[in-house]
Every structure is written in structure tokens, then in C-alpha cells.
Amino acid sequence: MSSTGQPPPEPFRVSQLLYDTRYRSYTIQIFALAVIMLAFAWAIDNAVRNLEALGKDIDFGFIFETSAYDINQHLLDYDSTSTHGRAALVGIINTILVAIMGCITATVIGVLAGVLRLSRNWVVARLMTVYIETVRNIPVLIWILFTVAIVNEVLPGVRSFRGEDAMSGLFFDSVFITNRGFYIPAPVFEAGSAAVVAVLLLSVAAAWYFGRWARARQAATGQILPVFWVRLAILAIPVLLAFFAMGSPVSLEVPALKGFNFKGGIYMRDSLIGLWLALSVYTGAFIAEIVRAGILAISKGQTEAAYALGIRPGRTMSLVVLPQALRVIVPPLISQFLNLTKNSSLAIAVGYMDATGTLGGITLNQTGREMECILLLMAFYLAASLTISAGMNAYNRSVRLKER
Amino acid sequence: MKLKTTLVAAAAATAFSVGAHAATLDDVKAKGFIQCGVSTGLAGFAFTDSDGNWDGFDVVFCRATAAAVFGDPNAIKFTPTTGKTRFTALASGEIDVLYRNTTWTLSRDVDLKFSFLGVNYYDGQGFMIRKDMGVSSASELDGATVCIQTGTTTELNLADFFRANNMSYEPVPIETNAEAQQKYLANACDVYTTDASGLAATRATFEDPENHVILPEIISKEPLGPLVRHGDNAWGDIVRWVLNALIIAEEKGITAANVDSMASADTKDPEIKRLLGVEGNYGEMLGLSADWAVHAIKTGGNYGEIFEKHIGENTAIGLARGLNQLWTKGGILYAPPFR
Numbered sequence: 001m002s003s004t005g006q007p008p009p010e011p012f013r014v015s016q017l018l019y020d021t022r023y024r025s026y027t028i029q030i031f032a033l034a035v036i037m038l039a040f041a042w043a044i045d046n047a048v049r050n051l052e053a054l055g056k057d058i059d060f061g062f063i064f065e066t067s068a069y070d071i072n073q074h075l076l077d078y079d080s081t082s083t084h085g086r087a088a089l090v091g092i093i094n095t096i097l098v099a100i101m102g103c104i105t106a107t108v109i110g111v112l113a114g115v116l117r118l119s120r121n122w123v124v125a126r127l128m129t130v131y132i133e134t135v136r137n138i139p140v141l142i143w144i145l146f147t148v149a150i151v152n153e154v155l156p157g158v159r160s161f162r163g164e165d166a167m168s169g170l171f172f173d174s175v176f177i178t179n180r181g182f183y184i185p186a187p188v189f190e191a192g193s194a195a196v197v198a199v200l201l202l203s204v205a206a207a208w209y210f211g212r213w214a215r216a217r218q219a220a221t222g223q224i225l226p227v228f229w230v231r232l233a234i235l236a237i238p239v240l241l242a243f244f245a246m247g248s249p250v251s252l253e254v255p256a257l258k259g260f261n262f263k264g265g266i267y268m269r270d271s272l273i274g275l276w277l278a279l280s281v282y283t284g285a286f287i288a289e290i291v292r293a294g295i296l297a298i299s300k301g302q303t304e305a306a307y308a309l310g311i312r313p314g315r316t317m318s319l320v321v322l323p324q325a326l327r328v329i330v331p332p333l334i335s336q337f338l339n340l341t342k343n344s345s346l347a348i349a350v351g352y353m354d355a356t357g358t359l360g361g362i363t364l365n366q367t368g369r370e371m372e373c374i375l376l377l378m379a380f381y382l383a384a385s386l387t388i389s390a391g392m393n394a395y396n397r398s399v400r401l402k403e404r
Numbered sequence: 405m406k407l408k409t410t411l412v413a414a415a416a417a418t419a420f421s422v423g424a425h426a427a428t429l430d431d432v433k434a435k436g437f438i439q440c441g442v443s444t445g446l447a448g449f450a451f452t453d454s455d456g457n458w459d460g461f462d463v464v465f466c467r468a469t470a471a472a473v474f475g476d477p478n479a480i481k482f483t484p485t486t487g488k489t490r491f492t493a494l495a496s497g498e499i500d501v502l503y504r505n506t507t508w509t510l511s512r513d514v515d516l517k518f519s520f521l522g523v524n525y526y527d528g529q530g531f532m533i534r535k536d537m538g539v540s541s542a543s544e545l546d547g548a549t550v551c552i553q554t555g556t557t558t559e560l561n562l563a564d565f566f567r568a569n570n571m572s573y574e575p576v577p578i579e580t581n582a583e584a585q586q587k588y589l590a591n592a593c594d595v596y597t598t599d600a601s602g603l604a605a606t607r608a609t610f611e612d613p614e615n616h617v618i619l620p621e622i623i624s625k626e627p628l629g630p631l632v633r634h635g636d637n638a639w640g641d642i643v644r645w646v647l648n649a650l651i652i653a654e655e656k657g658i659t660a661a662n663v664d665s666m667a668s669a670d671t672k673d674p675e676i677k678r679l680l681g682v683e684g685n686y687g688e689m690l691g692l693s694a695d696w697a698v699h700a701i702k703t704g705g706n707y708g709e710i711f712e713k714h715i716g717e718n719t720a721i722g723l724a725r726g727l728n729q730l731w732t733k734g735g736i737l738y739a740p741p742f743r
Contacts, residue, residue, distance in 0.1 A: 054495060055517050055634060070563045070575045080563035149586075157591035179592050180549060259547040260594045261574065270592060271576075348554075351577045351587075357554075362577070365488050365555040368516040370495075 051371065060376075062367040063088070069362050071353045073269055084363045091358030092380060098275055098354065099341040099384070105280035106340060107333075110287025115317065117292050128288070135285040140343050143282050148274030148350040155179040161257055174254045176262055181269040183255035183262040192249035199242040207231045271352035275344065283340045290332045294325035326399045334392040338385050345381070355380055428500050428632065428639040429691060437479040440466035441499035444484040444580050447605040448714050448721040449505060458482045461714040462503040464704035465524055465630065469501065469646045471699035472692060486580055488555035491516055494633060501643050505599060507557045507626045517634040521644035524629050524707075526727040526736060528622035529561050530600035532607060535615050537594065542621035546571040551584045551593035553577075558598055561624040581606060599626050601715065601723055608720040642690055649697040651739040652679055653706035655730055660705035667698050679742050686742070707737070 017027045051057065063085040070080050074090045075097065117128035135143070158178045160167045169176040169183075176183040189197075214225045243250065255265030298321050306316040347354040348361055355377060364373040432438055442450035442462055450460040467477035483499050494502045495517070505527070506512075508520040531542050531550075539545065542565070552559045554577040566573050576593050578584040585606055588596040596603065600622060607613045630647065632640045653659075656676050658666050667680040677683035681694035690696065704710045711728065715721045729735025 068563055069559045070566075070573075072575050072577075080567055152587060152590040152592045159591065179590060260545075261547055261549060263547070348577075348579065351554075351579075353577065357577065361488065362554055362559065365491070366511075366560070368491060368511075370492060 047371065056371075058371060059369070060372050062363070062369050062372070065367070067363065067366075069366070071358060073272065073353060084359075084367065087363055088355065088359035088376070091353055091355040094352065095341070095344055095347075095354040095356075096384070098272060098279070098344050098347065098352070101276050102279040102283065102340045102344065103337050105276070106283035106287055106336070109280055109284030110336075111291050113284060113288035114291025114295070117288060118295060132285045132288050135282055136289075140278065140282045141346050141349060143278040144275055144346055144350055147278040147281075148270060151181075151270045151274050152179045158257070158261060161262075169255075174252070176255055178262075179270060180261070181267060181271075181273055184266050184268070185252040185254045186264070186266045188251050188253045190249045190251070192246040195246050196239065196242045196250060200239050203235050203238050207234045210234060269352070271347070271350045274350055275347050275352050279340050279343055282343075283336055286336050286339075287333060290329055290336065291325070294327075294329035295321055297328045298324050323399075327401060330392065330396040330399060334389055334396070337388050337392065341384055341388060342381060428636050429642065432473065432500055432639065436474070437481055438466065438470045438473065438501065439481050439483060439499045440469075441483050441485045441490055441493050441502040441504055442466065443504045444486055444582070446505065446581055446602060447609050448719065448723075449601070449605060450482075450484075450503075459714075461525070461710060462505065464710045464714070465647060465650070466501070466503050468650060468700040468703040469643055471703045472646045472649075472696040473642065475693065475696075475699050477699075477703040486555065487553050488579065491518070494518065494631065497633075500639065501630055501632050503630045505602065505628045506631060507599075508629055508631075509557060512631075518631045519634055519636065519640050520629050520631045521640055522629050522647045523627040524647055525601060525627075527599040527601050527626040527628050529558055529597060529624040529626060530603050530622055531619040532588075532596045532603045532616055533594060533619060535617050539619070542619045542623065543569060543571075545573065545595060547573065548594040549574040549576060549592070550595045550597055551576045551578055551587050552597055553581060553584055554579060556598070557624070557626065562597055565623045585609070599628070601628075601721075604723050605715070605721050608722070638691060642692065645690060646697075646700050648739040648742070649679060649700055650707045650710070651730075651737055652742055653697070653701050654708040655732065655739070658701055658706055659709055660702055663698055663701045667695065675742055 017023050064083050066080075067082055067084045067087040068080050069087070071078055071087060071090050073094055075093050076086070076090055078086055078090050113128050113131060116124050117132065119125045119128075155178055156167055158180055161169070161176060161178070174185045210230060211227060214227050214230075218224055253264045255262040255267075257263075302320055302324065303316055306320045307313075311319065344354055345356040345360075348357040351357075353361075359373055359380075360377045364370055367373075440463075442458065442460075445451050446460070448460055450458065450462045453459050463482070466480060466482070470480040471477040473479070483493060485493050485499070485502070485504055490502055490504055490506065491512070493499050502518075503524075505525070507527075508523065512518055513520055531545065533539050545566075550562065550573050552562060552575055559575065559577065562573075562575065576587065578587060581598075581602070584596060584598075587593050589610070596606070598606075600618060603618050607616050607618070610616060630643050632643060652675070653663075656673060656679070658676065658679070663680070666676060667682060671677055671680075671682070674683060678686055679697050681687050681697065685694070687694040687696050704713065708725075708730075711725065712718065715723045717724055725733075725735060727736050729737060731738040
């Protein structure tokens with residue numbers, strides 16, 4: 001009778017670390033980790049030693065010193081007596097502004113182009129192919145320089161609006177498109193305007209609530225209400241009544257040519273417009289491909305089923321295909337939003353004062369604190385990217401297939 | 405085994421990159437050429453000619469330094485730098501000396517850890533504007549859009565000037581002179597501001613220079629000169645004394661044409677003898693050959709010759725000597741005695 005019991009476990013031998021597949025992966029991982037940590041240690045040590053050799057230390061005190069330079073576009077109060085920290089903040093807000101504007105327009109352009117590229121109309125589909133292939137195969141820096149050059153060279157100068165045969169602005173001389181940017185009217189809120197704004201907010205809430213109620217009613221009874229017209233009435237009528245009842249407290253400040261430039265109104269600088277357009281058009285081309293891929297990922301049976309139920313093509317796209325396609329679209333869309341935000345750091349090429357231009361540009365140069373400025377800048381872009389990522393991931397969770 | 409090699413290489417690289425800053429003179433002599441940082445392109449001061457060779461006022465001073473060290477004005481490598489990249493390039497050791505219209509200020513000297521070695525051009529910040537704007541003084545610039553080169557003292561002076569005069573303006577920060585020029589010409593800015601010499605140089609390249617004026621106000625002091633890293637004394641001394649030698653040469657009437665005969669002939673003036681290495685061992689003190697100054701002067705002539713050839717009144721740039729005239733002729737150009 002031979003023994004059928006398990007052989008006694010072999011004692012662990014060192015050579016198993018290399019030859020036993022159970023342990024080998026650990027060996028490799030520990031080795032890789034050690035190499036990476038050594039590389040980091042070397043880089044940090046090198047930086048510290050080189051800074052020492054240059055007689056420099058790491059000191060963030062400059063943040064509280066006076067910046068002494070001006071920034072053209074500042075959404076916060078800022079002048080040359082503010083601190084470097086505030087200058088950095090102004091730059092950060094400018095980055096966020098162009099990133100948000102860019103993400104919105106890039107999404108609109110991308111969805112339209114992506115859907116149209118699948119159009120049955122041959123010309124439209126080919127046009128979109130040309131747009132996508134041209135735009136995304138040329139570096140974004142070239143696009144930024146190109147759009148700003150177009151704004152600067154093609155649009156009329158401010159001086160064309162002056163003198164004998166002066167040009168007049170669009171929309172009853174209220175919007176001026178010049179090579180220094182766009183001047184548009186700004187709303188001016190006078191006493192009593194708070195009531196109008198409050199009524200507007202209430203109307204928006206009421207319109208939203210009405211939409212929900214109408215949908216619930218349609219689901220329950222099948223009756224369709226004229227939602228659009230009712231909503232329009234809810235939005236417009238009370239606000240207009242309040243506006244006139246309070247004696248027109250909100251007026252428009254129209255830009256007017258005074259001295260060298262237009263004064264008053266809202267001024268969108270050439271650099272902002274150029275950067276915004278270039279980033280939107282460039283990222284839009286990538287988003288278009290993502291949207292197209294998302295739509296093609298939805299089985300044709302879904303479209304055919306919708307047609308069989310008598311749903312028109314436009315509604316099929318918006319009610320059946322796109323909501324399902326979103327599940328495929330959203331994850332790669334996140335990375336496009338991140339790309340756009342990071343690409344906005346090319347702004348300095350056209351003189352738009354974003355975080356790279358203030359903190360990583362003038363502040364760095366005037367204080368000579370390269371290490372500190374770049375570290376802060378990296379921290380900002382990292383934080384911004386992680387925030388976008390977190391927000392979009394939350395949205396992704398809300399649209400993905402609910403598994404029950 | 406492999407890891408060990410990598411580590412040794414890494415350690416060596418660390419040691420080298422730290423040591424690189426210790427003695428630039430030794431490094432320069434070992435590699436056989438000077439690395440000089442210049443502007444990315446400013447007519448008259450630093451530009452590439454049709455054959456791709458660097459030339460200009462600042463460039464000749466660089467070449468004279470190379471000639472003093474190696475006896476060859478072409479033992480040099482030029483690195484074009486922008487207002488923003490120049491200090492990093494110098495601090496990191498990418499260049500040995502920076503000759504790029506750089507203003508000598510306290511914070512650059514002390515906080516950025518550089519040593520300024522003298523002044524090769526006394527300048528001040530001015531404004532350029534189209535003639536038909538009808539502006540005759542900088543105090544009429546309230547509300548103007550101003551193009552500036554970023555990373556310079558210019559933007560700080562500008563902020564101070566407009567604040568002091570209680571005027572508003574719209575700054576348009578630009579990275580290089582070429583882009584600023586394009587914006588100004590496209591009328592995207594009303595005014596272009598930089599050092600007055602730079603304005604004259606830029607205007608000279610316009611198709612219609614006569615339609616642009618430089619306003620009379622000079623709003624700052626801009627002593628422009630060469631700089632090296634702090635603690636680089638032996639190397640800094642050479643750059644400083646090449647500059648001084650060219651100024652003394654003008655004072656003494658030594659030109660590129662007569663320098664050889666001056667050095668060989670029986671000159672009476674002992675300072676000329678000392679300068680040209682006929683008497684004394686001044687070259688040895690600097691760690692150079694005895695005739696270093698002869699080579700330096702032969703490169704492009706004395707200070708006055710360099711000035712007249714590249715930016716003087718007979719050139720397209722047309723700058724008057726002004727403050728940059730010798731102290732004996734009403735300017736403030738003054739070199740310490742050569743002894």
C-alpha cells in the first residue's frame with residue numbers, strides 16, 4: 001500500500017523567488033519599486049544639491065510680496081500693488097474661464113460634427129471628415145497662433161470705427177468686432193433690479209417644475225402638453241411684468257469709442273477669443289470621433305426598433321441612440337476635457353495671462369524662484385485635472401447602465 | 405551589475421552637474437569655445453545675416469571675448485534667448501555669459517545670483533506710436549493698449565509709470581520682439597514699449613519707418629550689460645576687462661586697423677603698452693595670453709567702431725551716441741584705469 005497523503009510542503013528556498021511563478025511576480029515588483037524610488041531619490045537629491053551650488057533655497061515667501069506688474073484680464077480686483085499670490089490666482093481664474101468656455105463649445109462642436117459625419121448626406125459627411133482629419137492632425141499651438149493671427153490681421157482695427165466714413169457696430173451699433181477683440185454690451189443693475197432677478201430665478205424654477213409635471217402626466221395619461229410654449233410664457237411674462245413694474249432697472253451699457261479704445265461694456269480680448277476658438281475647434285475634432293464611435297457602438301437594431309415604432313430620425317437620435325451612446329462616450333470625453341484644460345497653458349504664446357503666464361511666467365521671471373513656481377503650477381494643474389476627472393466620473397456613474 | 409553601472413553613472417552625472425558651475429573659465433578652456441546668450445533677433449544688436457552668421461552690437465562683444473580667450477572670434481556658440489528664458493539658461497550653465505540687452509538691477513544682481521560686469525549700452529525705456537495718432541507725449545497715453553515684451557524690467561517700469569501718472573492702460577504681454585512687432589503693425593496695440601534702442605532697432609525694420617515716432621519721454625534707467633553667474637570671478641573678470649579694454653581702446657584711439665602697428669611700434673603711452681601686452685604681465689594675471697586685447701580689438705574695432713558699424717547714426721537704426729559717448733566727450737562711458 002502506497003501512501004496517498006499529500007507530500008509534506010517543501011521548505012521555502014531563495015531560488016524560488018526567481019524560478020517559481022508564484023513568487024517571481026513579487027520579486028519583479030519589489031525590484032521595480034526599488035528602481036523607481038532610487039530614481040526619485042536621485043532626482044530630488046540632484047535638485048537640492050544644484051540649488052545649493054547656485055546658493056538658492058526653497059522659499060515660498062515671494063507669494064506675499066508685491067507683484068509690481070499689471071494683468072490685462074482680471075476677473076478679481078488686481079493691480080500692480082497686489083501680491084504675487086493674487087496674480088497667480090488671477091491667472092488660475094483665467095485658466096478656468098477659458099477651460100470652461102472651451103469645454104462647452106468643444107462638446108457642442110464635437111457632438112454636431114460627430115453626428116453629421118454619420119449623415120446620409122454625402123457632402124455633409126465628407127465635409128465633417130475633412131474638418132476632423134485636418135484639425136486634429138495639426139498641432140494645437142499652430143491653431144492657436146493661426147486663429148489669433150486671423151483675429152489680428154483680418155478683423156477691422158479699432159480706428160476703423162472712428163472718423164469720416166466710420167464703420168458702425170453690429171446690432172444697432174452695440175457690438176463691435178475688432179482686431180483687439182469683441183466689445184459687447186454689459187447689463188447694468190440699478191436699484192430695484194434684485195426684484196427682477198428674483199422673479200427670473202422663480203420663473204426658471206417654475207418652468208423646470210412644469211416640465212417635470214408635464215412629463216409625469218404624459219407618462220401617466222399619454223397626453224402631450226405644449227411644453228415649449230408654456231415654458232416660454234412662464235419664463236418671459238412675469239420677468240417682463242416685473243421689469244416694467246420696477247421701472248426698467250436693468251439697462252445695457254453699450255461700448256463707446258473713447259480715446260484709444262472702446263470703453264464700457266464687456267471686452268473679450270483677441271487672445272481669449274483666439275485661444276477659446278482654437279481649443280474648441282481642436283478638441284471638438286477629437287470629441288467628434290468619440291461621439292461617432294459611441295453612436296456606431298449602439299446596435300443598429302435599436303434604431304430599427306425606434307423606426308418601427310414610428311419615431312422620427314431626429315428623435316431616434318436624441319431619445320434612443322445618444323442616451324445609450326453616452327455610456328461609451330463619457331469616459332474618453334473626460335480625457336478630452338483634461339487635454340483641453342492642460343492645452344490652455346499654451347496661452348502665453350498669444351499673450352493670454354493664464355496661470356502659466358502669471359505664476360509660471362512673469363512671477364517666475366521677476367522673482368527667479370523657478371523651482372517654487374513650477375511646483376505650484378504643477379500642483380494647480382494636477383488639482384484642476386483631478387477635479388474635472390472626479391466630476392465627470394460622477395456623471396459617468398449616473399449615466400452608465402444600471403445593473404440591478 | 406546593470407543597476408550598479410546605472411547608479412555609478414547617476415552619481416557621476418550628479419557630481420558633474422554640480423561641479424559644472426565651479427570654474428567656468430576652466431570649462432570654457434577645456435571645451436574650446438564660449439557659449440554666449442544673445443537676443444532671439446533684434447536688428448543692430450543681435451541677428452543672423454544672410455549666411456546664417458550671428459552679427460550685431462552685442463554679438464561683437466561676445467566675439468571679442470572669444471578672441472581674447474582663444475585668439476579666435478569664431479570660437480563661440482550663440483544661444484538665442486527670450487526675455488523669459490535668458491536667466492534660466494545662464495543659471496543652468498547652458499550659456500557662459502549673457503549679452504542680451506539685460507538691465508542691471510539690484511534683484512537680478514543679488515537675488516537671482518548673477519554678477520553684472522559693466523555696461524555696454526546706457527538705455528532707457530521709451531514708447532513708439534504711429535504718427536497719425538497725433539500723440540506727442542507719453543502723458544497722453546491714458547487708455548492705450550500697450551504691447552510689451554514679457555519677462556523684462558519693461559513691464560515693471562510700465563506699471564509704475566502709469567500708476568504714478570494715474571492713467572489706465574491695457575497691457576498685451578508678448579514673448580518675443582518679432583511677435584510684438586507683428587501685433588503693433590496689425591494695429592492690435594496702439595503703443596509698443598521697450599528700451600529706446602530696441603524701439604529704434606525695431607522701427608528700422610518697418611516698411612514705413614517714417615510713419616512711426618518714438619515719444620520724447622524716457623521713463624526709466626536701463627543700463628544694459630553682460631552678466632555671468634555669481635561666484636564666477638575669474639571668468640567674470642575676463643568678460644569685464646574685455647569690455648573695458650574696448651572702451652579704453654576708443655579713448656586711446658586704437659582701432660581695428662591700427663592695433664597691430666600700435667602694438668609693435670614704439671608707442672609712448674604706457675597705458676597703450678600695458679593694454680596691448682607690450683609691457684607688464686596683465687594677460688597672465690587674467691589667465692590669458694599677453695596679446696589678448698589685440699585679438700579683442702581686431703574682432704570689431706574699439707567700442708566706438710562697434711557702435712558706429714551696427715547701431716550708429718549712419719546705420720538704419722540711427723542711434724546717437726548720447727550717454728554712450730566717452731566721458732571725455734560728454735557721455736558717461738568710463739572705464740577704470742588699465743594698470
